Amino acid sequence: MLVYDGDCGFCTSSVRFIERYVPARAEIVAFQYADLGELGTTAERAEHEVLWIDRAGRVSGGAEAVGRLLTAAGGPWRALGVVMRVAPASWAAQAAYRLIARNRHRLPGGTAACALPPAGRPGGHG
Template identity: 60%
Template sequence: MTNRPVLIYDGDCGFCAASVRFAERRIGVRAHVTPWQRADLPALGTTPERADREVLWVEHGRVYGGAQAAARLLVAAGGPWSVLGHALRTPPLRWAAHGLYRLVAANRHRLPGGTPACSLPAARR
């Protein structure tokens, strides 16, 4: 385990990789960033199945997934980003963010940078 937060994403998904690069450039990710395919998931408290399904933020032994992982990333970035991150952690924005995240995740193979492999489970890539 590390003292620094860890952002885990799907390294086989072009859309996911492009999204992480965007976050690193424009938002400033204050975490160790790694594709789940290279991460020690058991040591981080998660599984390949979960990491294949959603982006993860691991901090202080807790694992946050999907929209809440994105919210944690924004809070950690500080400044105006943290205001948005805190808002995304509060209902009803939390619920809306969850729904939007699920919609994007289910269609990531159709989005810019996405490939047909993005729609396949890891075992079939």
């Protein structure tokens, strides 16, 4: 399962790209609609990074989560996902993920609401 921030326009645009182009065999859900306690995580974590929860209930976040999603998709995506999770590429992937996460409100599909704390976003989740 991939868990993302459904209040963030950039995150939602990214998920739509995944749904269209990445043959992910996974449920994709906004954290605002997920039972995070049952999934073994918290809203605080889900507000700050995309999460991947595998069938065994292990939770990965950030670039690791994206790498695991791509690995699970198979085909050429699998190779990219594996590379993203092995050092030193994993270090670069995590640095890129953090840079993107901090600036998601400035990226295509992002809105000013993406930069606000969750309680201050339109819709008031948090």
